[in-house]
Amino acid sequence: MKYMLLVCGDDTADASGMAPVGPWAEEHGVRSGVRLHGHRLALPADAVTVRVRGGEVLRTDGPFAETKEYVAGYDVLECDSLEEAVEAAAKHPVAAIGALEVRPYWEDEDVEGAVRRVDAELGRAVQERDLDRMTALYTPDAEVFHPMSGFGQRGADALRKAREWWFSTVDGPVRREVLDLRVRVDESVAFSHALVRTRATLTTGGTLESELRVTTGYRAVGDRWLITHEHASVPFDAGVAGAGTPQERS
Incomplete structure (x- = not known):
């Protein structure tokens, strides 16, 4: 089953001592084959929030919510169970300073x-x-x-x-x-x-x-x-x- 890891950073956290993400991606992508792909995202300041109200497009520069935590990237995993996905997420370097949300894919497509x-x-x-x-x-x-x-x-x-x-x-x-x-x-x-x-x-x-x-x-x-x-x-x-x-x- 596929799982989406939402990698959530914290702009108030000190990331200077965080381990690099490369070795984690190599271990779970190349060696174990659990990680299918993933990518970093630009900072929230580069985001654009779009809403449509009454047929009018409302554009706001910046993220949807003003918060110190933000989605910094994502990874897609293919695991046999939720427990296996959680184990992989726990080894992600950002887990030590931020958070990783593990969410299963919707199961209605073959x-x-x-x-x-x-x-x-x-x-x-x-x-x-x-x-x-x-x-x-x-x-x-x-x-x-x-x-x-x-x-x-x-x-x-x-x-x-x-x-x-x-x-x-x-x-x-x-x-x-x-x-x-x-x-x-x-x-x-x-x-x-x-x-x-x-x-x-x-x-x-x-x-x-x-x-x-x-x-x-x-x-x-x-x-x-x-x-x-x-x-x-x-x-x-x-x-x-x-x-x-x-x-x-x-």
């Missing part, structure tokens, strides 16, 4: 499930050779590299043209089998890694069989997850036993 559904929909669209459904799964600025074309496509229009050309080389449905799909998600971005096997009948009468390693990047756009980056690679036959490339069989 982001990984949403990402997996995008991949499943892509498989159905490929099988049915439906360009409209395929294109709708990508952001307008998506960047896609596929070794079959040899070039990267930047933007939905270029991607659509490349896929349209590819569909023109095959007859009938395209079988897309996804194996070992692994998904890593965050608040607004996600990545997946998978082995994708594709089989189709070529217009020349032969059979296309390919096995690709595909890395896909997703971005949350409103209430939808869309593909914003896709990179496919094939094994390179450099005389190593067991290496192979996509092949045409007749």
Whole structure:
């Protein structure tokens, strides 16, 4: 489960003897993998508070509340329990002079499930050779590299043209089998890694069989997850036993 640590500083506290935060971030981020990411925030004097009353936007320079304590930064943790998150927070250097608020994420979203559904929909669209459904799964600025074309496509229009050309080389449905799909998600971005096997009948009468390693990047756009980056690679036959490339069989 994910937890937000709100790192609360105290402008009256003496921070001269506080330990640096870097070692804590390294221990919990690189070594244990509990810390996903985080960042410092500018001082409250740089804040702007916005309210809307009666349709009028009211802007006030400064923080929401006048207090000696303020949110100085944040960290996002992924822990098995609240106790584990509290233990990590207790080791944060700011805990010795300020405070850390540990707050669980709201549990009403299945982001990984949403990402997996995008991949499943892509498989159905490929099988049915439906360009409209395929294109709708990508952001307008998506960047896609596929070794079959040899070039990267930047933007939905270029991607659509490349896929349209590819569909023109095959007859009938395209079988897309996804194996070992692994998904890593965050608040607004996600990545997946998978082995994708594709089989189709070529217009020349032969059979296309390919096995690709595909890395896909997703971005949350409103209430939808869309593909914003896709990179496919094939094994390179450099005389190593067991290496192979996509092949045409007749």
